[in-house]
Amino acid sequence: MTTKTVLVTGTSSGIGLATAVALAEAGWHVIATMRDTGKAGALLAAAGERANLEVRALDVTDPASVTACLDGLDRLDAVVNNAGAGHVGTLELDSIEEVRGVMEVNFFGVLTVSKAALPLLRASGGRLLTVTSVGGVxxxxxxxxxxxxxxxxxxxxxxxxxxxxxxxxxxxxxEPAAVASEFVANVGGIGPELQQDERYGKPFQSYLAHVQGAFAAAQPVREAAEVIVATLTAEQPPFRVQTSERAKAVAALKLADTDGSAVQAVTSAWIA
Structure with a gap:
């Protein structure tokens, strides 16, 4: 059998790193990508001497970088869009440029990689997986x-x-919920300004307390990665996959909430 090739974005840490390693362990040829390959140390240490994992530079916001990364590939069986960036803020304090920046990485970056990869995926009958979040529900x-x-x-x-x-x-x-990774520590935005703001400071501090509670019981990153591997190898994977029981509960709440009142009650309590 021909070894299957998968491209994973955002592999310098967190879910991306754990997914790249888990896929290599499962026998895939893994193209592990990150914006700055100088940050590949943790990935390479976790992967050990595995010859079936290679690191390539890829900035999902730069079409030329995406093209260069895919250049020369004659086969691609799967893509895992994982690269992303968090952001805390609120409309009155965020600039529109900041919002556009968040969209550029988390939305247009996914589209740019997926569009470039689709011809290869079509040729292989492949799979396109994208890590979103319960925050996408x-x-x-x-x-x-x-x-x-x-x-x-x-x-x-x-x-x-x-x-x-x-x-x-x-x-x-x-769709992961809280996962024990570096993601929260790397979140951008205006957290310090929010905490001191006379209008939004108190509710934001309540939100931070909620987040700290959620991450105190966060899902192990390897466990989330194993869900991704299982989805890639499933005979007929569903469109929407949650990585934990917590994530399933959040998705179920939203999908059953036809008028939005249940969700508003829950999220309003986070900032009360």
Whole structure:
């Protein structure tokens, strides 16, 4: 059997790193990408001497970088869109440029990589997986820009899925809840300014307390990665896959909430 090749974005840490290593362990040829390959040390240490994992530079916001990364590939069986960036803020304090930046990484970056990869995926009858978030299902206070980007990803890919299926490409989104990774520590935005703001400071501090509680019981990153591997290898993977029981509960709340009142009650309590 021909070894299958998968491209994973955002592999310098967190879910991307764990997914790249897990896929290499499962026998895939892994193209592990990151914007700055100088940060590949943790990935290479975790992968050990595995010859079936290679590191390539890829900036998902730069079409030329995406083209260069895919250049020379004659086969690609799967893509895992994982690269992304968090952001905390709120409309009155965020600049529109900041919001556009969040969309550029989390939404347009996914589209840029997916568009470039689709001809290869069509040729192999491959799979396109994108790591979104429960924040792509339930809007979260002080995460307006981030959730908007994740909502956009889910809407775009849900619309694309039946079209891609006719071309032989399976599309799925992976929805984690809190995962024990470096993601929260790397979140951008205006957190310090928010905490001191006379209008938003108190509710933001309540939100931070909620987040700290959620991450105290966060899912191990390897466990989330194993869900991604299982989805890639499933005979007929579903479109929407949650990585934990917590994530399933959040998705179920939203999908059963036809008027939005249940979700608003829950998220309002986070900032009370």
């Amino acid at each position: 339930v809007g979260q206070p002080f995460n307006e820009a981030y959730c908007a980007a994740k909502f956009a990803v889910e809407g775009y890919l849900e619309s694309l899925a039946p079209v891609a299926a006719q071309q032989g490409v399976t599309v799925s989104v992976i």
